[in-house]
Amino acid sequence: MNLWEQFLWVxxxxxxxxxxxxxxxxxxxxxQYGWTPKSSQILERRILMWGVLLLHWGLLFVFGGHVMGLLVPIEVYRAMGVSDHDYHLLSLWAGSVVGVVALIDILLLNLRRWFIGRIRSNTETIKFVTDALLLVVILLGMAATIGYRVYVSQYELQEEFEYRDTIGPWFRSLLYFSPQPELMVEAPLIFQLHTLSAFLLFALWPFSSLVHAWSVPLGYLRRSPVQYRSSNPQATLTRERARKSGKTTPGVEQSRRVE
Structure with missing residues (x-):
């Protein structure tokens, strides 16, 4: 193994x-003040609503699928009675659907950012880079999920590439601080490109708006109710007294209009 391969995979x-x-x-x-992304909803709303909503769900399922494929050893599935054929069938159909959804959404967000002048002029360079890189990662992932299987069937190759025997153990070996770069050297090029682009995205992640993915608003679950003050306290007091007594008087109705 040469130095270049050591650099790429270690x-x-x-x-x-x-x-x-x-x-x-x-x-x-x-x-911390720049942790959450700047909202551009006031500049354009329709594309943003569909793009952000479906992208978040799509990436959530994509992340779950990668956890299943990379962090869970293949022996676990076999011990559970899940055959290799059934796993690949599930990953093909589920991964294709989720990948297409994520791809459409990131395309929408990229087109919105590039071709709407108000959005483009208010967008930082790092957002252009990370959005474009997200698009590349998803496209390469779709090519590895669907395109490679089409290639295998078209050329009637005897065996399909099993990434759970190569990429999965290699990735876990990095986490164990016992890297096995030789597992990635013989992997198909499309899988290598997808892996490298994903690690490049990890390197840029902290310096982009992607950091808000970790801002789960759990504090809202234990936050005390927000108290709002009326602009007309006397009218509010009159209305509350009428509500408790079960009566509605003309004075109350008038106080509502005044408030």
Whole structure:
């Protein structure tokens, strides 16, 4: 194994993961006001509504599918009685549907950002880069999920590439700090490109608006109710007294109009 392969499958992934972790720590420590993305809803609403809603759900399921394929060893599925054929059939159909949804949505957001002048002029460079990179990652993932299977069937190859025996163990070996780069050297090019583009996205993640993915609003579950003050306290008091007594008087109706 040469130095270039060592860089691609050991050094570069570790640099990306280190940047991912330390970048988030730095951003949270020194840029909490910029943690959440700037809303562009006032500039354009319709495309944003569909793009953001479906993209979030699509990426959530994409993330779940990658956890199932990379972090869960193949032996676990076989012990559960899930055959390799059934797993690949599920990953093909489910991955295709989810991937198409995510692809359409990221296309909408990219077109919105590039071709609506008001959005383009109010967008930071890093957002253009990360949105475009997200598009590349999803396109390569779709090519690996669907395109490679079409290639295998077209050329009647004897065996389909099993990423759970190669990419999965390689990725887990990085987390164990015992890298096995030789597992990635013989992987098909489309899988290699998808993997490298994903690690590049991890490296840029902390410096973009993608950091808000970790801002789960759990605080709202335990937050006390917000108290609102009326502009006409006397009218509010009169109305509350009438409500409690079960009566509605002309004075109350008048106070509502005044308030």
């Amino acid at each position: 050094i570069f992934p570790y640099l990306s993961l280190m940047t991912f972790v330390l970048g988030h720590v730095y951003r949270y420590r020194y840029d």
